[in-house]
Amino acid sequence: MHRTVFFISDGTAITSETVGHSLLTQFPDVRFSQVRIPFVSDPGKAQEAVRRINEAAEKDSAPPIVFNSIVDEEIGSIIMASDAVTIDLFGTFLGTLERALGVKRESKVGRAHGVANPRRYEERIDATNYALNHDDGVSTSYLNADLILVGVSRSGKTPTCLYMALHFGVKAANYPLTQTDLENQALPSFLKPHRAKIAGLTIDADRLSQIRETRRPGSRYASLKQCYWEVESAESLLRMAGVPTFHTTHSSIEEIASRVLLQLGLQREMF
Amino acid sequence: MHRTVFFISDGTAITSETVGHSLLTQFPDVRFSQVRIPFVSDPGKAQEAVRRINEAAEKDSAPPIVFNSIVDEEIGSIIMASDAVTIDLFGTFLGTLERALGVKRESKVGRAHGVANPRRYEERIDATNYALNHDDGVSTSYLNADLILVGVSRSGKTPTCLYMALHFGVKAANYPLTQTDLENQALPSFLKPHRAKIAGLTIDADRLSQIRETRRPGSRYASLKQCYWEVESAESLLRMAGVPTFHTTHSSIEEIASRVLLQLGLQREMF
Numbered sequence: 001m002h003r004t005v006f007f008i009s010d011g012t013a014i015t016s017e018t019v020g021h022s023l024l025t026q027f028p029d030v031r032f033s034q035v036r037i038p039f040v041s042d043p044g045k046a047q048e049a050v051r052r053i054n055e056a057a058e059k060d061s062a063p064p065i066v067f068n069s070i071v072d073e074e075i076g077s078i079i080m081a082s083d084a085v086t087i088d089l090f091g092t093f094l095g096t097l098e099r100a101l102g103v104k105r106e107s108k109v110g111r112a113h114g115v116a117n118p119r120r121y122e123e124r125i126d127a128t129n130y131a132l133n134h135d136d137g138v139s140t141s142y143l144n145a146d147l148i149l150v151g152v153s154r155s156g157k158t159p160t161c162l163y164m165a166l167h168f169g170v171k172a173a174n175y176p177l178t179q180t181d182l183e184n185q186a187l188p189s190f191l192k193p194h195r196a197k198i199a200g201l202t203i204d205a206d207r208l209s210q211i212r213e214t215r216r217p218g219s220r221y222a223s224l225k226q227c228y229w230e231v232e233s234a235e236s237l238l239r240m241a242g243v244p245t246f247h248t249t250h251s252s253i254e255e256i257a258s259r260v261l262l263q264l265g266l267q268r269e270m271f
Numbered sequence: 272m273h274r275t276v277f278f279i280s281d282g283t284a285i286t287s288e289t290v291g292h293s294l295l296t297q298f299p300d301v302r303f304s305q306v307r308i309p310f311v312s313d314p315g316k317a318q319e320a321v322r323r324i325n326e327a328a329e330k331d332s333a334p335p336i337v338f339n340s341i342v343d344e345e346i347g348s349i350i351m352a353s354d355a356v357t358i359d360l361f362g363t364f365l366g367t368l369e370r371a372l373g374v375k376r377e378s379k380v381g382r383a384h385g386v387a388n389p390r391r392y393e394e395r396i397d398a399t400n401y402a403l404n405h406d407d408g409v410s411t412s413y414l415n416a417d418l419i420l421v422g423v424s425r426s427g428k429t430p431t432c433l434y435m436a437l438h439f440g441v442k443a444a445n446y447p448l449t450q451t452d453l454e455n456q457a458l459p460s461f462l463k464p465h466r467a468k469i470a471g472l473t474i475d476a477d478r479l480s481q482i483r484e485t486r487r488p489g490s491r492y493a494s495l496k497q498c499y500w501e502v503e504s505a506e507s508l509l510r511m512a513g514v515p516t517f518h519t520t521h522s523s524i525e526e527i528a529s530r531v532l533l534q535l536g537l538q539r540e541m542f
Contacts, residue, residue: 112293
């Protein structure tokens with residue numbers, strides 16, 4: 001079974017796509033073709049979107065699904081008149097919120113993923129630069145770090161740090177445990193003063209070996225034996241050091257990031 | 272006016288927080304305290320969440336707002352019975368979708384930001400590594416690039432590339448225009464074969480000067496005069512080279528990324 005899905009917004013369409021993806025995961029047997037139509041900010045663009053929706057309806061011989069997060073009611077009503085089944089985020093919920101809050105909406109377009117607060121926005125860019133400058137043990141001065149991810153090479157530290165920086169404005173450093181650290185079964189001395197903000201990442205040795213194999217095929221670094229030794233040594237080191245540790249093998253970046261932030265008590269607003 | 276807002280989910284809570292932020296931007300005069308409660312995956316955790324919600328209701332003397340994206344109906348119903356006004360994403364929309372698709376939901380927990388498709392997931396990690404290895408002109412071999420952002424130093428290229436890699440699995444390189452490029456008023460020769468996948472970023476000179484000033488205070492690099500010259504030269508170079516160019520001064524990373532992907536026709540599913 002096949003359906004065309006549209007994510008439509010007067011802004012980036014990130015909100016409608018996020019909601020759409022969440023809901024569509026509940027229908028794993030339907031094959032969805034997905035089309036993003038961002039920046040629908042005037043009636044002409046809305047009519048063009050409706051043309052594409054109706055074209056898909058005809059081609060599929062079935063109504064498309066539209067996830068609509070257009071704020072402007074006039075432009076939104078053009079979309080609502082298409083041949084699709086429309087999930088209307090603002091239309092559905094803003095009334096409830098107005099009643100709950102006892103105030104009227106302001107109906108400004110495209111605010112959700114814009115630069116709402118310039119100062120907070122700069123924190124986000126600073127955090128991203130921090131993550132880059134403190135990636136992979138490049139700099140080990142962690143005074144300003146909000147958190148430090150520790151684990152063996154290729155356990156998922158870098159993408160998780162970048163994600164946390166971009167999405168939560170968190171200054172996330174990462175340090176790859178070295179052969180010496182693993183042999184000593186102790187965190188290096190420059191990490192010890194920061195133990196309260198360290199989280200460990202670990203991974204199944206066979207998965208680690210696969211990942212390393214694509215980078216350095218046939219190397220000792222990628223060998224199962226080396227990976228087993230590193231993972232076991234790292235897990236025992238982290239356990240002894242009392243560092244909360246998370247398994248990344250079957251987790252997405254979002255899941256790891258959420259768990260780490262929760263564990264370390266870093267309650268930051270998401271961008 | 273003040274209200275407490277909860278983002279609650281059996282997964283990361285990213286979906287409910289995204290929706291919540293979008294809707295709350297429509298009420299700029301209300302001060303919201305925001306609390307994320309992810310991984311509410313059993314009745315005990317739901318009851319603990321309800322306890323926190325009701326505590327906030329009492330403290331605020333006003334019902335909190337709950338954005339709930341718990342999939343499981345039993346666990347969800349515990350949240351629905353709190354003293355809050357609850358916006359229930361799945362409850363509200365899954366019925367509509369079931370009717371539109373003519374199939375029943377599967378109600379699997381926490382799928383939205385998990386590893387749905389391991390192969391696509393690897394593309395995402397590869398893209399992130401690609402962005403890191405092709406950041407700031409480090410490597411200028413662009414054969415495998417999906418796109419290349421070009422602009423003066425600190426015009427927003429790096430965070431935008433990382434964002435596009437993490438969110439869209441797009442292999443995004445970036446190249447900082449050099450003094451020589453600007454004087455020659457031409458793209459360097461290694462970029463010319465890739466013109467169809469190049470986008471330019473530009474920024475107001477005075478904003479650029481501010482940004483650079485925080486990195487190298489008092490430097491020629493940060494001076495208004497130098498920034499004006501670089502921005503003007505870069506804009507004229509990009510115009511002559513026929514490169515579509517985007518202004519970053521008042522745009523968020525999400526907005527820039529969305530516009531660039533739209534312009535270059537890169538229709539990738541969002542992570």
